[in-house]
Amino acid sequence: MTGRRKGEWIELALPGDTCAWEEVNAVLPVPLKLWRKLEREDGIRRQGKKVLLKVFPDEPSPVPGEWTDLQVLFEDDYLLVVNKPAGMAVHPSEPGQRGTLANAVAGYYESTGQSCGVRHIHRLDQDTSGAVLYAKYELPHLLLDEAMREKAIGRIYAAVCGGLPAPPAGTISAPIGKDRHHRARRRVSPGGDAAVTHYRTVESFRDAALLELRLETGRTHQIRVHMSHIGHPLLGDELYGGRMNAFGRQALHGAHLLFRHPVTGEELAVDAPYPDDFRELLAALNA
Numbered sequence: 001m002t003g004r005r006k007g008e009w010i011e012l013a014l015p016g017d018t019c020a021w022e023e024v025n026a027v028l029p030v031p032l033k034l035w036r037k038l039e040r041e042d043g044i045r046r047q048g049k050k051v052l053l054k055v056f057p058d059e060p061s062p063v064p065g066e067w068t069d070l071q072v073l074f075e076d077d078y079l080l081v082v083n084k085p086a087g088m089a090v091h092p093s094e095p096g097q098r099g100t101l102a103n104a105v106a107g108y109y110e111s112t113g114q115s116c117g118v119r120h121i122h123r124l125d126q127d128t129s130g131a132v133l134y135a136k137y138e139l140p141h142l143l144l145d146e147a148m149r150e151k152a153i154g155r156i157y158a159a160v161c162g163g164l165p166a167p168p169a170g171t172i173s174a175p176i177g178k179d180r181h182h183r184a185r186r187r188v189s190p191g192g193d194a195a196v197t198h199y200r201t202v203e204s205f206r207d208a209a210l211l212e213l214r215l216e217t218g219r220t221h222q223i224r225v226h227m228s229h230i231g232h233p234l235l236g237d238e239l240y241g242g243r244m245n246a247f248g249r250q251a252l253h254g255a256h257l258l259f260r261h262p263v264t265g266e267e268l269a270v271d272a273p274y275p276d277d278f279r280e281l282l283a284a285l286n287a
Contacts, residue, residue, distance in 0.1 A: 005056060005077055008056045009055070012024065014050065019046045019051050028053070029262070030055075043055075055138075059115055061106040061110070061116075062117065062118055063091075064098065064103060065103060065106035065109065066098060067110070068107060071083040072108070073131055078140040078261075078263050079140055081134070081270045082108075082134070083129070083132075084124055084128075084129055086126075086127050086128065086249050086277070088101050101132060105134060120133070120134055121141075121145070125252070128252045128254065129253045130254020130272045131256070133270075135262075140262045140263060152259065153259040154214065154256070154258035155254065155258075156213070156256040156257075156258070157223060157252060157254055158211070158212060158274070159213055159253070160211070160251035160282070161211055161251075162207065162234075162243050163232045164201070164207075164208075165199065165211070170199060172195075172197045172199065172229065172230060173194075173196045174195060174226060174229055175195060176189065176192045176193055176221075176225050177192025185221075187225060188225060188226075188229045195219045195225075197213055197214070197222060197226045198214045199212070200212045200213075206285075208235060209232075223252060224250060225240065228242075234251050235247045235250075237249075249277075251278065253275065256270065257270045258270075
């Protein structure tokens with residue numbers, strides 16, 4: 001992709017003499033849905049052999065911004081990846097709620113002079129730390145949503161479970177549904193949604209193991225449910241039977257995101273460092 005940002009617009013050089021969607025899409029991947037919207041809103045301008053597309057519009061934040069410490073792992077004109085701390089919800093669950101990652105991202109945009117929407121591509125549980133991917137504008141949002149549907153965004157987690165899984169590596173394929181006896185819980189259920197988790201033991205301790213897990217699907221509480229299902233709930237995960245004396249939350253961290261940049265095509269590998277409590281847990285288990 002060759003192009004140059006000019007404020008709210010991107011300038012593209014076209015090989016032909018027309019400004020059809022097919023010609024532009026060969027240079028910049030613009031979903032037809034967005035192209036039609038740009039046409040309606042005068043967001044396409046032809047200048048000789050160049051075209052200007054309004055793909056960086058100034059947008060109001062959907063949530064109030066809060067200026068907090070935010071660890072940015074990757075950023076460019078299209079994307080933002082941040083390392084979410086444990087204990088923070090990704091987005092508000094009710095109007096006016098504050099203290100969420102969405103508020104922190106909105107505050108970050110404000111503090112850096114950016115007028116972007118807050119569009120998370122995936123979520124983490126409130127007490128799970130790790131990398132969360134955001135699209136700044138509608139163009140990357142549409143492309144990343146499609147990548148998620150096609151399972152083209154790799155999400156790799158680190159977790160500490162109770163006991164030593166046998167075998168030390170494997171795949172858990174078990175459907176997950178709601179637990180009718182507990183509103184907050186999920187459970188393995190024949191009538192649930194298909195769910196697949198791959199795990200690998202990275203380090204073994206006396207009565208616990210550090211695991212690397214890769215998701216093929218993204219069901220609510222998937223790793224927590226699957227590890228409990230095979231008899232190795234995560235340390236600190238009270239909801240699913242984990243030991244509580246070792247950790248104050250579920251020992252789960254979104255450690256890596258692997259994906260192709262939706263616009264430039266660059267292969268990206270974004271790593272999220274362990275938070276202090278996770279590192280302290282591993283040090284204690286090694287003692």
